[in-house]
Amino acid sequence: MKKFDYEEIVGHSLIQKKLRQAVATDHVVSAYLLCGSRGIGKKTIMSAFAAALLCQNPNEGKPCLSCPACRLLLSGNHPDLIRLELPADKKTIGVELVREQLIKEAYIRPFHAGRKVFIIEDGELMTAEAQNALLKILEEPPAYAVFLILSTAPDQLLETVRSRCLKLQLLPLSDSVCRQYFENLPAEYNDRKELAASFSQGVIGRGLLMLENEAYYQLYQKTMSQLAAFAESRSALTDFSQFLTQNKEYIQDIIDFMLIFLRDCLRSKISEHPKLICTDQKATLQRFLSVYSTGGLVHSTEALIHFRERLSKNASFTAAVLELLTKMQEETHG
Ligand SMILES: [Zn+2]
The missing domain is CATH 1.20.272 (Zinc Finger, Delta Prime; domain 3)
Structure with missing residues (x-):
């Protein structure tokens, strides 16, 4: 799958449109909360949005995927895109990690573009202390910073954090859209396509688990x-x-x-x-x-x-x- 590309996203057209418009009209807010079940496409969508935010030459709110900034992103080396993930040996995202990788970084100006983008995966796994640390910067974010928080269980986030974000909810896709997606996959998957499509129940990532x-x-x-x-x-x-x-x-x-x-x-x-x-x-x-x-x-x-x-x-x-x-x-x- 090509990362950072809106063309790769299946469904969720309203949310895609909203995010593209935000970039195209320069109405980007400082924090977004993208919710939806595991495998529904949160990372894919936020990667495309992050790319558009950092791209030097976005077209209708989409990243061009060829400018120097996009090329850095594609090579995985863009210094202004920071991902906060759950450490492999931990069950929660602690306050130290938030301070080190997020707060400290957020006060350093961007290297390249006019923006610095922070993606926080599994936001609900941040401890209360970590969320409170994040809250401080959400209350007074540097003008160039954009925080993208992904969550499968947003009700586990502090209300104070949620209220600082623009909330976007991803809903399961229709059965026909899902089926179409699996139908169109290469023939090497033929023996499991039907199972994957029915298993997905509107969440493509869930079906992909069966295949991949x-x-x-x-x-x-x-x-x-x-x-x-x-x-x-x-x-x-x-x-x-x-x-x-x-x-x-x-x-x-x-x-x-x-x-x-x-x-x-x-x-x-x-x-x-x-x-x-x-x-x-x-x-x-x-x-x-x-x-x-x-x-x-x-x-x-x-x-x-x-x-x-x-x-x-x-x-x-x-x-x-x-x-x-x-x-x-x-x-x-x-
Ligand atoms: Zn670009």
């Missing part, structure tokens, strides 16, 4: 095999329990896969033409429909949600897994 992240795709396939075996035989419970324990690190993804699959089953119970997400799992789905009643599927779904809640409260993993699988097995009438 082999470990994620394999985890999905393994989860589905476990479910198939589980519906086939009562003795599969031990294997399933082992699988969940071995993949504890990825348990949230596994829970998502299971919830999506159970929803497919429920949809199939109540509709003759269900819109399935796990389009490649029709045999497992049939097996589930034969051993689970509608009520059994609803109760299993509830058990999964309860399982997720228990884990979030740090319950014993082994005990929670056993409770979940026992409950799911009780619900079968095989």
Whole structure:
């Protein structure tokens, strides 16, 4: 994917237009808060906007991608674009990082253009202290500074920070736009395109995970095999329990896969033409429909949600897994 290019963005045309107009008419505010779920395109959009802000020769609010500033950006070396990311070994963005990489930098004038752009990824992961430090500079920003805060959970940001930003919300794309996007991908993806399109549910990045992240795709396939075996035989419970324990690190993804699959089953119970997400799992789905009643599927779904809640409260993993699988097995009438 070509970075910094508006042409690469799928959908979100109103927000794109707003950002292009801001550059074209020079009505850029000092802080933007871009919200939306993971994979929806926040980084892609903000990269294009940042490029337009730094470009020496923007055209209708789009970066030219050929001036010296754009070339620096494309090579990854523009000194006036600063990204603040969650450090790989941390769970939050602390105040030190905000002070070092953001506040200090913000008071140094831009090297090149008239602007300096700061992109803060996962804004909600800033600690309260870090947000308060950021707030100080948002209250009196240097004229050249533009802060772009990205967030999947903006309600976790301090109200005082939010109120300093122009908030833009990205919404899931329509099914047809998503399908079109995956349809148009190169033929090498043919065997997974349909699954990726249905999996995306309006969020292209989520579908792309299925295509580009082999470990994620394999985890999905393994989860589905476990479910198939589980519906086939009562003795599969031990294997399933082992699988969940071995993949504890990825348990949230596994829970998502299971919830999506159970929803497919429920949809199939109540509709003759269900819109399935796990389009490649029709045999497992049939097996589930034969051993689970509608009520059994609803109760299993509830058990999964309860399982997720228990884990979030740090319950014993082994005990929670056993409770979940026992409950799911009780619900079968095989
Ligand atoms: Zn340019």
